[in-house]
Amino acid sequence: ESRKNVFSTRTMINNWVEERAARDAVIKQYVELKQRGEVKAAVEEQELKNTTQKLQITNGKEYVNNLDKVLCVVHQSEKPLAITADVRFQNFDFRQGKLVSLSEDISTEARHVFKIVRCQHFQSSKMGKKVEQKLDLLDNSELKQGDKFYLMADPAMTKTEEMMVLGCPKLTNAPFNPIVLAPLSILGPDAEFVVENFQQAFRLQEQNTPVKYNLPLVLRHVISGQCIGCGKQLQQIPVEVTTNEYRIFCQSILDIHKVEGQENCFTFICE
CATH class of the missing domain: 2.80.10.50 (Trefoil (Acidic Fibroblast Growth Factor, subunit A))
Structure with a gap:
């Protein structure tokens, strides 16, 4: 007879909390990198405009x-x-x-x-x-x-x-x-x-x-x-x-x- 809350070496446990946290961290890092890239691109574009403007x-x-x-x-x-x-x-x-x-x-x-x-x-x-x-x-x-x-x-x-x-x-x-x-x-x-x-x-x-x-x-x-x-x-x-x-x-x-x-x-x- 199986008993509740008793686990053996064959029991498979889903680490859904850890997996979700890891996935959220990856998504957050991607968003931050994307935002930094967009900011850097905007800065470089403005620097190019400042440098090449006619005076x-x-x-x-x-x-x-x-x-x-x-x-x-x-x-x-x-x-x-x-x-x-x-x-x-x-x-x-x-x-x-x-x-x-x-x-x-x-x-x-x-x-x-x-x-x-x-x-x-x-x-x-x-x-x-x-x-x-x-x-x-x-x-x-x-x-x-x-x-x-x-x-x-x-x-x-x-x-x-x-x-x-x-x-x-x-x-x-x-x-x-x-x-x-x-x-x-x-x-x-x-x-x-x-x-x-x-x-x-x-x-x-x-x-x-x-x-x-x-x-x-x-x-x-x-x-x-x-x-x-x-x-x-x-x-x-x-x-x-x-x-x-x-x-x-x-x-x-x-x-x-x-x-x-x-x-x-x-x-x-x-x-």
């Missing part, structure tokens, strides 16, 4: 002014290339920064547009030992050769309250400094640049003279003294964009006379 840049001027929005072009021997910053990609060498490259696309997309912001230094103590930086955000007078300035990415692309600028942070055991887009609070003096005439013979006499659009220049990094350019040869970067992108270098390519070559030839361009 209004400075138009029809002869001289470069502080606070102008410009295109920065390197005129290496094969083809002109625009300096490009893309907030969607992390920099290869400096994890706190975003990717900066040279692009065959020379347009007014946000990733190509930079605002010139002159920087000033002043002594913040009576002893004159502490030097601080000050942004010149009000005076839109002409930029002069030798003036220190930042190249700021447009907030329409970066979507951050921090000022995102180009810079060349010093890395240990690196042959040259990488070019990155990062907050000014991180880069500090590593974000300062000056421009000089491309022809070395005219640099001294044109010091402190106004900078012209489309004038051949060198873009020199203040701390390292190196000029921005494409390096000795073009190195393509595998990024998900429709145009060819190349690596950018903070490195002066000198000829036999110790003068910067075509690889470092640079101009400011407006519409």
